Amino acid sequence: MLNTDNFLERLIQKSYSHCCVIPCSFAKNLINAAINDDKIEYLPAASEAIACSIAAGLKMSGKKPLVIVQSSGLTNMGSCITSLLKPYNIHIATLVSWRTYQAGDSEIQHEHLATALPQLIAAYGMTYEILATDDLNHAITQIEASHSSNKILVLQKNTFSPVALEQKHQLDLSHYIRRSQFLQILNQRYKNSNYVFVGTTGHTAREMFSMMPDTHNFYMAGNMGGALAIGLGAYLAGNNIIVCGGDAEFVMHLGGLTTTGRYLQQRNVLIYIVFDNESNKSTGGQNTAQKYINYLGIAQNAGLTIFPEIVQTEEAFEKALSFAEKQSSPIMMQVKCAYDDVMSRPSAEVVKSSKGIMLINNCQHHLM
Numbered sequence: 266m267l268n269t270d271n272f273l274e275r276l277i278q279k280s281y282s283h284c285c286v287i288p289c290s291f292a293k294n295l296i297n298a299a300i301n302d303d304k305i306e307y308l309p310a311a312s313e314a315i316a317c318s319i320a321a322g323l324k325m326s327g328k329k330p331l332v333i334v335q336s337s338g339l340t341n342m343g344s345c346i347t348s349l350l351k352p353y354n355i356h357i358a359t360l361v362s363w364r365t366y367q368a369g370d371s372e373i374q375h376e377h378l379a380t381a382l383p384q385l386i387a388a389y390g391m392t393y394e395i396l397a398t399d400d401l402n403h404a405i406t407q408i409e410a411s412h413s414s415n416k417i418l419v420l421q422k423n424t425f426s427p428v429a430l431e432q433k434h435q436l437d438l439s440h441y442i443r444r445s446q447f448l449q450i451l452n453q454r455y456k457n458s459n460y461v462f463v464g465t466t467g468h469t470a471r472e473m474f475s476m477m478p479d480t481h482n483f484y485m486a487g488n489m490g491g492a493l494a495i496g497l498g499a500y501l502a503g504n505n506i507i508v509c510g511g512d513a514e515f516v517m518h519l520g521g522l523t524t525t526g527r528y529l530q531q532r533n534v535l536i537y538i539v540f541d542n543e544s545n546k547s548t549g550g551q552n553t554a555q556k557y558i559n560y561l562g563i564a565q566n567a568g569l570t571i572f573p574e575i576v577q578t579e580e581a582f583e584k585a586l587s588f589a590e591k592q593s594s595p596i597m598m599q600v601k602c603a604y605d606d607v608m609s610r611p612s613a614e615v616v617k618s619s620k621g622i623m624l625i626n627n628c629q630h631h632l633m
Contacts (some may be wrong), residue, residue: 288545534590
């Protein structure tokens with residue numbers, strides 16, 4: 266295991282200036298160290314392609330960025346690598362966590378790349394090495410090689426020693442109620458109804474699995490940023506849809522929002538709930554740094570109807586749902602919430618038990 270603080274200090278000594286990041290639990294200790302250290306700039310991005318593009322701009326401007334993403338997100342970087350980095354001969358130091366897969370103990374989205382990551386990297390015209398776990402000097406040499414060549418460094422679990430976020434960087438969400446309380450309201454209100462719920466990847470889907478046993482749920486493992494688009498497709502097929510998203514998920518693929526805004530005056534219902542806990546909970550609780558975003562304003566300008574108040578109480582949530590059910594166009598609401606304890610993920614059998622959202626009349630219990 267590498268000493269994280271020593272590793273980061275060596276990067277700073279080598280003039281690395283920015284960490285362009287989509288958080289990953291495998292890299293959370295390095296990410297936490299970068300957040301804690303004001304000698305390097307932590308730059309959370311909306312998506313892996315954005316992180317890569319920002320890093321390209323930094324590199325062309327004489328800076329030394331480090332990109333940190335996870336294996337499932339490397340696919341989002343593909344176009345940036347093949348149509349920007351390669352043609353313009355731009356080399357960027359890149360760490361990609363190699364997410365493993367074990368049935369019952371891993372998110373299902375990691376199953377394919379758990380074995381196919383080397384082929385994906387090769388398809389992008391890159392080579393790879395596994396970052397050293399017990400030799401700091403060699404690890405820094407590898408980072409420098411990635412900075413100057415078409416090489417991706419693969420990060421294994423437990424490569425970096427534990428680093429906690431300093432108190433000043435920790436979020437205080439104690440003034441909000443937990444997301445599970447809102448999910449329980451959804452379960453009670455819509456049990457045995459003709460609504461289908463789409464849960465975004467991460468802890469939202471896990472909590473829905475535990476707290477919403479009486480509703481028809483699709484637990485979207487992976488495909489972060491795609492929950493609303495899935496909901497839109499099911500909505501256009503004639504279903505009543507409620508999408509349970511999040512603040513980090515909201516920004517990853519905003520095209521889903523702008524596309525949804527085209528489809529108004531349908532006969533059925535599409536409700537987009539953005540559960541805003543201001544963080545990437547499932548990857549270490551890092552601040553999304555998105556307080557500057559007017560989520561409701563963006564949704565309204567994209568053409569969606571909005572519930573105009575930011576929801577913070579159970580009573581306001583019930584009021585917002587009653588309002589939303591009466592709308593003849595897609596509607597979005599923002600719900601502030603706090604953390605819940607980590608809940609069990611849906612099993613692989615549950616996730617794979619169907620080929621997608623079916624028509625409501627065919628729903629039995631959980632749709633996967």
